Amino acid sequence: MKTLGLDLGGTKIAAAVVSDGKILDATRVETPQTGFADVAEAIAGAARSLLERGHEEVAAIGVGSPGPLDYKAGKVLFAPNIAGMENAPIVAELERRLDRVIVLENDANAAGLAEHLYGAARDLESSLYMTISTGIGGGLFIGDRVIRGAHGLAGEIGHMTVLPWGPIGGDGLLGTLEAIAAGRSIARDASYAYGRDLDTREAFERARAGEMKALEIVDNAARFTGIGIANLAKIFDPEGFVIGGGMSQVGPFYLDRIARAAASYLRGYPDADIRIAELGTDAGVIGAAAVAAQSLR
Amino acid sequence: MKTLGLDLGGTKIAAAVVSDGKILDATRVETPQTGFADVAEAIAGAARSLLERGHEEVAAIGVGSPGPLDYKAGKVLFAPNIAGMENAPIVAELERRLDRVIVLENDANAAGLAEHLYGAARDLESSLYMTISTGIGGGLFIGDRVIRGAHGLAGEIGHMTVLPWGPIGGDGLLGTLEAIAAGRSIARDASYAYGRDLDTREAFERARAGEMKALEIVDNAARFTGIGIANLAKIFDPEGFVIGGGMSQVGPFYLDRIARAAASYLRGYPDADIRIAELGTDAGVIGAAAVAAQSLR
Numbered sequence: 001m002k003t004l005g006l007d008l009g010g011t012k013i014a015a016a017v018v019s020d021g022k023i024l025d026a027t028r029v030e031t032p033q034t035g036f037a038d039v040a041e042a043i044a045g046a047a048r049s050l051l052e053r054g055h056e057e058v059a060a061i062g063v064g065s066p067g068p069l070d071y072k073a074g075k076v077l078f079a080p081n082i083a084g085m086e087n088a089p090i091v092a093e094l095e096r097r098l099d100r101v102i103v104l105e106n107d108a109n110a111a112g113l114a115e116h117l118y119g120a121a122r123d124l125e126s127s128l129y130m131t132i133s134t135g136i137g138g139g140l141f142i143g144d145r146v147i148r149g150a151h152g153l154a155g156e157i158g159h160m161t162v163l164p165w166g167p168i169g170g171d172g173l174l175g176t177l178e179a180i181a182a183g184r185s186i187a188r189d190a191s192y193a194y195g196r197d198l199d200t201r202e203a204f205e206r207a208r209a210g211e212m213k214a215l216e217i218v219d220n221a222a223r224f225t226g227i228g229i230a231n232l233a234k235i236f237d238p239e240g241f242v243i244g245g246g247m248s249q250v251g252p253f254y255l256d257r258i259a260r261a262a263a264s265y266l267r268g269y270p271d272a273d274i275r276i277a278e279l280g281t282d283a284g285v286i287g288a289a290a291v292a293a294q295s296l297r
Numbered sequence: 298m299k300t301l302g303l304d305l306g307g308t309k310i311a312a313a314v315v316s317d318g319k320i321l322d323a324t325r326v327e328t329p330q331t332g333f334a335d336v337a338e339a340i341a342g343a344a345r346s347l348l349e350r351g352h353e354e355v356a357a358i359g360v361g362s363p364g365p366l367d368y369k370a371g372k373v374l375f376a377p378n379i380a381g382m383e384n385a386p387i388v389a390e391l392e393r394r395l396d397r398v399i400v401l402e403n404d405a406n407a408a409g410l411a412e413h414l415y416g417a418a419r420d421l422e423s424s425l426y427m428t429i430s431t432g433i434g435g436g437l438f439i440g441d442r443v444i445r446g447a448h449g450l451a452g453e454i455g456h457m458t459v460l461p462w463g464p465i466g467g468d469g470l471l472g473t474l475e476a477i478a479a480g481r482s483i484a485r486d487a488s489y490a491y492g493r494d495l496d497t498r499e500a501f502e503r504a505r506a507g508e509m510k511a512l513e514i515v516d517n518a519a520r521f522t523g524i525g526i527a528n529l530a531k532i533f534d535p536e537g538f539v540i541g542g543g544m545s546q547v548g549p550f551y552l553d554r555i556a557r558a559a560a561s562y563l564r565g566y567p568d569a570d571i572r573i574a575e576l577g578t579d580a581g582v583i584g585a586a587a588v589a590a591q592s593l594r
Contacts, residue, residue: 126447140533142444149534150423151567160528161562163461164521171565224461231457235532236437237446265458268468270448 001296004050004061004100005289006043007107010081013039014281015046017055018289021118023282025050035084036093043090044097051098060101062292063090064110064284071152074104080170103288103295109146109155110287111277112139115242117290119278124239128232129277130157131245132225135170136178140236146291158182162227177228181221183247189217204250222254226261233262233272244277298593301347301358301397302586303340304404307378310336311578312343314352315586318415320579322347332381333390340387341394348395357398359589360387361407361581368449371401377467400585400592406443406452407584408576409436412539414587416575421536425529426574427454428542429522432467433475437533443588455479459524474525478518480544486514501547519551523558530559530569541574 002024007014009031016026029046032038047061066079074091094102105113112129121127121141129139136158140147147154158178159171166175167185179185183200190203193213198206206214229241247254255276262272279286299321304311306328313323326343329335344358363376371388391399402410409426418424418438426436433455437444444451455475456468463472464482476482480497487500490510495503503511526538544551552573559569576583 147439147533150536151534153531153566154534156531156534159531159566161524162458164459164524173562173564227458227461231528232532234450234453234456235529236444237448237451237453239447265470267470269450269456 001293002058003289003292004058005285006063007284008065013046014285015050016285017050018286033083036088040093047098060292060296062103062288064105064107064288067106069152103292105291108137109139111283113146113290114279114283114287115277116141120242120275121240126238127240128238129242132247133245134184136182162224180224186221222257223261225258227265229262229272230265240273242275242277248276298590299355300586300589301355302582303360304581305362310343311582313582314347315583330380333385337390344395357589357593359400359585361402361404361585364403366449400589402588405434406436408580410443410587411576411580411584412574413438417539417572418537423535424537425535426539429544430542431481433479459521477521483518519554520558522555524562526559526569527562537570539572539574545573
């Protein structure tokens with residue numbers, strides 16, 4: 001079934017017509033930073049331009065949005081990187097503009113669902129998606145479904161406490177996985193250790209080159225990511241884990257460290273099956289289109 | 298539907314005929330410590346004595362067993378408190394002896410399912426059961442089903458790492474929730490701090506009396522139990538939590554501390570709905586009978 005998937009990001013809105021996980025047509029516009037009305041119009045415009053290119057029969061549109069979301073009300077509660085998205089009634093506004101079924105989904109859930117159904121975990125009954133970029137998010141999947149949880153929080157794995165009294169995160173909590181092991185955390189630690197501004201990329205370059213300070217930072221982030229994976233294996237026990245997001249592209253230098261750390265916190269338990277995401281930045285629109293298709297069943 | 302539930306414990310085997318969560322008839326025998334053949338015979342004997350008391354039509358029998366289990370093979374891999382249960386083919390042996398459908402379930406999953414369907418969480422669509430006794434176990438429930446996970450590990454929440462480089466647990470891992478906050482951990486810490494053998498009960502009595510050392514130990518256990526609940530709220534996001542096991546009987550003195558700790562690690566998130574188990578020691582047989590009933594659908 002042909003549906004439309006939208007991925008609302010801090011800089012770009014991606015849109016695609018998707019059938020069974022395959023992108024048939026796609027477009028992309030800039031994300032306005034001038035308030036919700038403009039964001040809604042930009043999303044609707046991207047969708048309309050695709051619908052008008054021979055896809056008028058599309059009956060449902062999925063929107064992957066940064067969270068937190070109120071699924072029942074169809075609202076984005078706020079979006080950290082998009083101005084004016086407080087309490088934004090995105091479902092109602094897009095329904096009005098596009099006259100289609102609109103389905104809202106957390107962006108990490110959408111990307112993870114795409115990997116679960118069509119990407120790295122397509123052969124698995126259950127999987128856990130972990131996206132490691134500036135922050136750390138995730139999603140839980142059983143069968144062909146997203147486990148959203150009672151308040152839409154399920155899969156907010158970056159906010160689990162793994163080191164009480166550790167560094168503070170953007171959520172105001174100490175020692176969360178995200179505050180230790182996300183890209184922004186690595187940049188923070190490297191900048192402190194080197195006494196000047198360093199980004200995540202340079203921190204990894206210096207670690208690869210064998211510089212002790214950078215290597216300690218990277219090892220520490222990998223260790224806690226491994227602790228996170230081991231904890232999730234004991235709590236949710238998915239058939240496999242899929243790691244996506246920018247830091248999944250660092251390669252074996254980092255991923256091998258994560259796998260070793262996870263194994264050392266899973267001694268006596270079955271090994272975690274850890275895989276790298278396959279769909280890249282397309283995962284968001286493919287997953288959003290998939291939840292739209294599920295809504296029509 | 299009438300089914301039979303068995304709860305295999307370290308000292309007692311409890312058996313009951315159950316219909317829709319209500320115990321119709323029950324019996325109890327001692328757990329042999331003389332090897333698997335005697336355990337199987339004792340379980341079968343308890344079941345037979347109930348079947349012969351007017352319940353011959355029971356078609357399925359559920360067995361709640363300490364783990365780890367191999368669900369596919371119908372085996373108990375080992376049971377920490379029962380001798381000779383290594384790789385015990387419990388399903389095959391009971392099928393042979395009782396000529397009924399035999400369903401194996403982890404004991405914490407069974408007790409949690411009973412609370413989910415008939416006890417403290419009976420009004421909830423999803424719940425997470427946390428049993429705090431000598432150790433800490435748990436179970437995850439959505440709809441009327443146990444989430445077992447890919448390797449039967451789901452809900453092994455006592456083994457999540459919450460304090461890297463913290464005290465060692467029975468699983469050989471440092472800083473697991475169980476190693477910090479279970480009954481045996483409190484007894485260990487109290488015995489060390491007081492320089493003589495203290496059990497969990499005395500530690501709580503001394504904490505209630507305001508003794509600083511005991512209070513610090515109890516506060517610390519409650520804090521980490523709260524961290525565990527907060528982590529689980531962000532990972533699985535159940536509608537509610539049910540706390541069972543011996544330590545759920547300590548009362549508000551302890552449970553209020555746990556709730557406060559959970560709230561402080563859930564700032565900015567919806568409050569966790571934390572409830573006390575209602576079915577007491579009956580939960581095991583009721584839940585085992587429920588999984589037996591589910592197997593007949």
